[in-house]
Amino acid sequence: MTFADYVDLRRAEIEAALNGFLPAPPDVPAVVADAMRYSLMAGGKRLRPLLVLAGAEGVARTVGGSEAAARAAAMPAACALEMIHTYSLIHDDLPAMDDDDLRRGRPTSHVVYGEGLAILAGDGLQAEAFSLLAREPQGHHPVLMTRKLRTLALIAGAAGPAGMVGGQAIDLAAVSPAPGVNAVALDPAGLQAMHLRKTGALIRAAVVAGAVMAGADERLTAAVDEYGKEIGLAFQIVDDILDVEGAAATLGKTAGKDQVAGKPTYPAFFGLDQARTLAAGCHTRARQALDRAGLLESRLDEIATWIIKRDK
Amino acid sequence: MTFADYVDLRRAEIEAALNGFLPAPPDVPAVVADAMRYSLMAGGKRLRPLLVLAGAEGVARTVGGSEAAARAAAMPAACALEMIHTYSLIHDDLPAMDDDDLRRGRPTSHVVYGEGLAILAGDGLQAEAFSLLAREPQGHHPVLMTRKLRTLALIAGAAGPAGMVGGQAIDLAAVSPAPGVNAVALDPAGLQAMHLRKTGALIRAAVVAGAVMAGADERLTAAVDEYGKEIGLAFQIVDDILDVEGAAATLGKTAGKDQVAGKPTYPAFFGLDQARTLAAGCHTRARQALDRAGLLESRLDEIATWIIKRDK
Numbered sequence: 001m002t003f004a005d006y007v008d009l010r011r012a013e014i015e016a017a018l019n020g021f022l023p024a025p026p027d028v029p030a031v032v033a034d035a036m037r038y039s040l041m042a043g044g045k046r047l048r049p050l051l052v053l054a055g056a057e058g059v060a061r062t063v064g065g066s067e068a069a070a071r072a073a074a075m076p077a078a079c080a081l082e083m084i085h086t087y088s089l090i091h092d093d094l095p096a097m098d099d100d101d102l103r104r105g106r107p108t109s110h111v112v113y114g115e116g117l118a119i120l121a122g123d124g125l126q127a128e129a130f131s132l133l134a135r136e137p138q139g140h141h142p143v144l145m146t147r148k149l150r151t152l153a154l155i156a157g158a159a160g161p162a163g164m165v166g167g168q169a170i171d172l173a174a175v176s177p178a179p180g181v182n183a184v185a186l187d188p189a190g191l192q193a194m195h196l197r198k199t200g201a202l203i204r205a206a207v208v209a210g211a212v213m214a215g216a217d218e219r220l221t222a223a224v225d226e227y228g229k230e231i232g233l234a235f236q237i238v239d240d241i242l243d244v245e246g247a248a249a250t251l252g253k254t255a256g257k258d259q260v261a262g263k264p265t266y267p268a269f270f271g272l273d274q275a276r277t278l279a280a281g282c283h284t285r286a287r288q289a290l291d292r293a294g295l296l297e298s299r300l301d302e303i304a305t306w307i308i309k310r311d312k
Numbered sequence: 313m314t315f316a317d318y319v320d321l322r323r324a325e326i327e328a329a330l331n332g333f334l335p336a337p338p339d340v341p342a343v344v345a346d347a348m349r350y351s352l353m354a355g356g357k358r359l360r361p362l363l364v365l366a367g368a369e370g371v372a373r374t375v376g377g378s379e380a381a382a383r384a385a386a387m388p389a390a391c392a393l394e395m396i397h398t399y400s401l402i403h404d405d406l407p408a409m410d411d412d413d414l415r416r417g418r419p420t421s422h423v424v425y426g427e428g429l430a431i432l433a434g435d436g437l438q439a440e441a442f443s444l445l446a447r448e449p450q451g452h453h454p455v456l457m458t459r460k461l462r463t464l465a466l467i468a469g470a471a472g473p474a475g476m477v478g479g480q481a482i483d484l485a486a487v488s489p490a491p492g493v494n495a496v497a498l499d500p501a502g503l504q505a506m507h508l509r510k511t512g513a514l515i516r517a518a519v520v521a522g523a524v525m526a527g528a529d530e531r532l533t534a535a536v537d538e539y540g541k542e543i544g545l546a547f548q549i550v551d552d553i554l555d556v557e558g559a560a561a562t563l564g565k566t567a568g569k570d571q572v573a574g575k576p577t578y579p580a581f582f583g584l585d586q587a588r589t590l591a592a593g594c595h596t597r598a599r600q601a602l603d604r605a606g607l608l609e610s611r612l613d614e615i616a617t618w619i620i621k622r623d624k
Contacts, residue, residue, distance in 0.1 A: 114490020127472030178426020
């Protein structure tokens with residue numbers, strides 16, 4: 001199967017699972033169910049769920065387990081991570097944060113539903129992610145429960161103030177702090193520290209969650225963690241490059257916006273060529289981590305290449 | 313020990329535990345750690361954690377376990393529920409929601425930190441609550457893991473769109489929907505349905521979480537669930553009554569605000585006297601539920617009375 005076909009196949013499975021896990025009336029009031037669905041089912045790359053499934057498959061092959069069973073065990077984590085990612089986009093787009101009107105080619109949540117309901121849709125998606133992780137996959141086998149609790153702890157840690165929320169707070173302080181508060185200047189090290197939390201933590205948690213649910217030992221877990229860290233950073237560097245190069249039509253969001261907002265970015269600090277070199281360095285280290293774990297033949301390698309070469 | 317002394321003692325334990333569980337630099341950027349601490353450590357009744365601990369104690373006595381061990385096992389759930397409650401207050405007070413400047417006698421989070429960071433502090437507290445529940449209490453005994461996953465699922469469900477967030481969305485649609493959208497009128501049944509989710513779900517989850525962590529069987533769990541449902545509703549009816557009667561000094565928040573905002577309330581629908589009668593009915597049914605479970609001698613009975621008689 002080509003990589004493009006593989007991604008299409010897994011994405012279709014992810015869309016179906018997300019749709020099945022989304023709560024609906026009468027359990028949930030229609031007003032908030034609609035707003036959650038609007039943002040969650042708006043497409044997007046589904047990078048984090050793909051990483052969960054590819055991590056689970058790769059580890060299953062290495063430890064001699066069933067790839068299909070590993071994917072099934074990891075699917076709730078795949079969907080939970082996409083719910084958390086989506087909630088972060090809804091809140092990030094709010095007027096008090098990045099104030100974006102366009103996301104994935106469509107009007108943002110607060111434009112459609114108003115700010116109050118957009119905040120609640122985000123809050124609801126976060127809660128639903130953890131509800132899903134606690135419920136699924138079902139079973140009381142001690143091995144399964146141990147894996148579920150580890151996955152829960154690592155995803156909650158990555159989503160919280162030590163991870164994504166903390167990175168977002170650093171970003172906010174650097175770009176659009178409260179009225180009357182001066183922006184905090186970031187140097188290149190500060191920029192990297194921000195991105196390791198803001199986008200890196202969740203990407204890293206995705207591939208590790210897949211590995212844990214498939215039964216990775218300490219050595220395998222450490223290797224995929226290293227891989228996740230490197231591709232998470234590469235993802236952000238490429239994002240910054242695309243913001244300079246890209247057109248609104250390709251990205252589905254307002255391009256050139258970082259520059260206008262005076263955001264610290266990799267191209268702003270290093271220039272485009274050096275930024276590309278930095279991304280290539282992450283790619284190399286990610287592949288070395290896969291190699292150490294015997295995972296170079298897995299789809300994780302192709303995903304790393306895709307992250308570097310993507311044009312949106 | 314008198315009930316007042318009991319509450320003081322448990323509150324001191326809860327404050328110490330919250331303080332210990334709150335993440336701090338360098339794990340977490342100072343800017344978001346400060347904002348989380350500002351709201352979480354601002355006092356308040358600590359009703360939900362008290363219910364967790366009282367539920368755990370009562371069940372431990374009934375099933376013949378150690379009350380102290382049950383409290384220790386339940387303390388992470390007690391703190392997690394207070395984190396979730398606090399995040400909901402931060403978001404509820406935002407300009408896009410209830411637009412409140414004063415909470416627990418102090419300026420609200422967005423007044424102090426700006427809207428963006430207030431949203432993030434709330435998001436961070438929610439994630440931290442689930443991180444805490446997944447981590448603590450530590451141990452891999454199957455009985456403990458089963459209880460932790462049940463507690464996680466019930467708290468996440470109560471906090472999410474089927475519970476608190478859903479109730480908040482109904483409230484928002486009834487009072488301050490998006491610009492250009494008409495408010496949805498609530499009848500008394502709709503008001504009750506809203507409150508059962510908005511405040512009731514978390515109060516109910518609190519007492520059930522305590523019971524589950526202490527090893528309650530199905531019958532005991534059902535009884536404390538019934539108790540929690542009734543006192544949750546009573547809590548809201550009394551809140552509405554206090555809003556009419558109370559002074560800003562006593563409540564630590566802007567009194568009479570519901571009336572000004574044209575919010576649907578129990579006194580508005582039924583008058584003050586009938587609202588008091590409704591609260592008394594909840595109290596009676598809560599006590600009957602305790603009686604069925606042999607829990608009438610527990611602190612849960614005194615907490616129910618306190619909820620009815622409180623003046624703030």
